[in-house]
Amino acid sequence: MKVPLLDLKAQYRALQPEIDAAVKAVFESQYFILGPEVVACEEAVAAYSQTAHGCGVSSGTDALLIALMNEGIGPGDEVITTPYTFFATAGSIARTGARPVFVDIEPDTYNLRFDQVEAYITPQTKAIMVVHLYGLMADMDPVMALAEKHKLIVIEDAAQAIGAEYKRRRAGSIGDYGCFSFFPSKNLGGAGDGGMVVSQDADKAEKLKTMRNHGMQPKYYNRFIGGNFRLDALQAAVINVKLKYLDEWSRARQANALRYQQLFEDAGIGPEQIELPWMPPSTDPAYTGDCGCRHIFNQFIIRSKQRDALRDHLMGQGIGTEIYYPVPLHVQECFAYLGYAPGDFPESERAATETLALPIYPELTDEQAAAVVACIRAFLA
Numbered sequence: 225m226k227v228p229l230l231d232l233k234a235q236y237r238a239l240q241p242e243i244d245a246a247v248k249a250v251f252e253s254q255y256f257i258l259g260p261e262v263v264a265c266e267e268a269v270a271a272y273s274q275t276a277h278g279c280g281v282s283s284g285t286d287a288l289l290i291a292l293m294n295e296g297i298g299p300g301d302e303v304i305t306t307p308y309t310f311f312a313t314a315g316s317i318a319r320t321g322a323r324p325v326f327v328d329i330e331p332d333t334y335n336l337r338f339d340q341v342e343a344y345i346t347p348q349t350k351a352i353m354v355v356h357l358y359g360l361m362a363d364m365d366p367v368m369a370l371a372e373k374h375k376l377i378v379i380e381d382a383a384q385a386i387g388a389e390y391k392r393r394r395a396g397s398i399g400d401y402g403c404f405s406f407f408p409s410k411n412l413g414g415a416g417d418g419g420m421v422v423s424q425d426a427d428k429a430e431k432l433k434t435m436r437n438h439g440m441q442p443k444y445y446n447r448f449i450g451g452n453f454r455l456d457a458l459q460a461a462v463i464n465v466k467l468k469y470l471d472e473w474s475r476a477r478q479a480n481a482l483r484y485q486q487l488f489e490d491a492g493i494g495p496e497q498i499e500l501p502w503m504p505p506s507t508d509p510a511y512t513g514d515c516g517c518r519h520i521f522n523q524f525i526i527r528s529k530q531r532d533a534l535r536d537h538l539m540g541q542g543i544g545t546e547i548y549y550p551v552p553l554h555v556q557e558c559f560a561y562l563g564y565a566p567g568d569f570p571e572s573e574r575a576a577t578e579t580l581a582l583p584i585y586p587e588l589t590d591e592q593a594a595a596v597v598a599c600i601r602a603f604l605a
Contacts, residue, residue, distance in 0.1 A: 225595040227583050229544030230409055234587040239465060246461040247415075256457050258437075265460035266420065268467055269404065273386065274397040275422040277429030280455030281436055284383040284405025287419035288316035288353070290435050290453050291379045291401040294428060297322050297350050304344055305353040305381075306336045307554040307564075308572035313355055313381050314553045324562065325349070326554050328569040332502040334525070334579075335362035337571075342370055351377040356385035356395050358548075359411070359477075359522035360502070364390050364398045371399075379403060383419075386412050387474050389518035396422045406463055411477070411522055412470050418459035476586035477521040480593060484524060484582070487597040497604055499527035499578075523548060524584035530603075531578050537603040543596055546581045 236243065250261060258280075266278035281287050297303065299321035305313055307326040314324040327340050334357045341352065352371060354362050361382075371378045378399030382388070385395040386404050396402020406418035423429045434441045439450030485500060501524060504517035525548070528534050535545050552572040554564035566573065582596055 225592065226542030227544060227588075227592045227596055229546055229581065229583050230585050231587055232408060232413070235585075239469070242465045243415075243462055246465050247458060250457050250461050253457075258454055259457050261457040261460040261464065262455050265455070265463050265467075268464065269386075269420050270422050272394070272467060272470070273402060273404075273422050274394040275402065276424050277422065277426060279421045279423075279429060279432040279436060280460060281419045281421060281453040282455060283417040284403060284407060284410075284419040285312040285316060286436075286451070286453045287383075287403035287405070287421045288312060288379065288381060289319055290432060290451065291403055291421055292316060292320045292322070292351070293450070294401075294431055294435055295351065295377050297377075300348060301350040302346060302348040303351045303353055304341055304349060306355050306357075306572070307552040307569050308334060308549065308575055309355045309357060309381070309553065310383070310549065311553065311556070312383075313353060314559065317353065318559070322350070323348075324553070324559070326562075326564065326569060326572075328571045329575065331571045331574070333360055333362070334358060334575060335360065336367075338363055338366040338370070341367065345370070345374050345376075349374065349376060351379055353379045353381055354399065355381040356388055358501070358525055359385050359388055359520040361385060361388045361390035361395050361517070364393075368398060377401075383407075384410065384522035385520060386410070387470055387518070388520045389516060392516040397424070400425065400428065406459060411473060411520055412463065412466055414459040414462045414466075416456075416459060418455050418463065420455070473586040474518075474520045476588075477584055478519070480584050480586075480588050481519070481521050481524055483590070483593050484584075484597065487594060488600075491597055491601045493597070493601060493604065497528070498600065501525050521584050523581045525579050525581055527575075527578040528580065529578060531580050534600065534603055535580055538596075538599055541599050543599050544583055548579065548581055550576055552576050 262280045270278035301322040303317045317324040380399040380402040382395040383405035388395040402422040404420045406414040435450040436453035439446045439448040
């Protein structure tokens with residue numbers, strides 16, 4: 225049985241009448257740049273994320289960049305983050321002229337090791353960029369305590385975590401800024417690039433909306449140097465349709481994760497062979513147990529010391545997989561100027577050689593999930 229890593233066509237078929245009508249309404253209005261669809265999207269995503277304000281932008285990458293720019297972070301400044309993440313996290317820092325400062329990850333959650341962060345704080349440190357990787361929020365209490373102690377800005381890179389929760393607080397609602405991506409493969413994906421920054425602070429939010437439009441306020445009067453970071457009305461219209469279904473899709477992903485867990489157990493595949501993702505300590509499918517956590521499983525990540533051979537086997541059987549991320553940022557060629565070397569962040573490097581994403585999308589069937597695990601069992605045998 226062939227199982228794709230992601231099936232966006234199935235999602236579109238279910239929502240096609242609503243999406244087509246929303247897109248048609250935008251064309252009929254001919255209001256493509258900002259406008260009422262974007263305002264509605266900003267208000268809805270902010271409310272969903274338990275924040276007061278939203279600012280629609282052109283991508284998740286630009287959401288990170290504009291948050292940094294909004295704080296005047298630039299040459300001579302340092303921003304602490306993780307080396308095990310998508311390039312945009314550190315790339316946005318470098319684009320401002322600031323220096324990314326890396327800290328290693330926890331081996332079970334793949335999120336930043338906050339017990340190590342304080343050792344990297346210097347007088348040049350201006351912010352901590354926290355990544356909620358794979359749909360699981362990072363441990364935010366320690367980072368917020370450090371930020372308060374050292375007067376630092378906290379930016380939540382929540383590109384993979386919209387709707388995830390930490391102690392019943394939503395991703396993006398705890399730091400100074402929360403940054404989302406609406407890339408089509410995300411849990412809440414548009415029909416192209418798009419993103420949003422949310423904030424509890426009215427002044428920060430107002431400046432963000434000026435910053436995304438070349439720093440103009442009013443038109444043709446530039447208060448500061450911003451950029452062209454506007455969210456298209458067409459993307460906002462698609463997001464407005466899909467947001468209504470996001471919790472339903474998240475529950476389906478959580479159910480798929482539980483099903484994988486049972487299938488691996490039934491197949492007799494233990495952690496010495498395949499290590500499954502960390503899950504909050506609850507048997508409730510909503511994953512809101514004693515920790516108040518909610519994992520939304522943007523990806524379902526397993527670990528294997530035979531990762532590359534396993535992936536070849538799965539792909540050969542028509543099972544879609546992906547490696548997130550094969551090269552940690554501290555050893556990427558473009559960051560050689562930072563002076564890091566292999567071995568500096570061992571957990572990030574180990575994750576890069578062992579992790580593999582399996583299909584977890586909401587429309588995944590029982591038969592497809594069983595086929596994935598059966599294929600893995602055959603490889604191990």
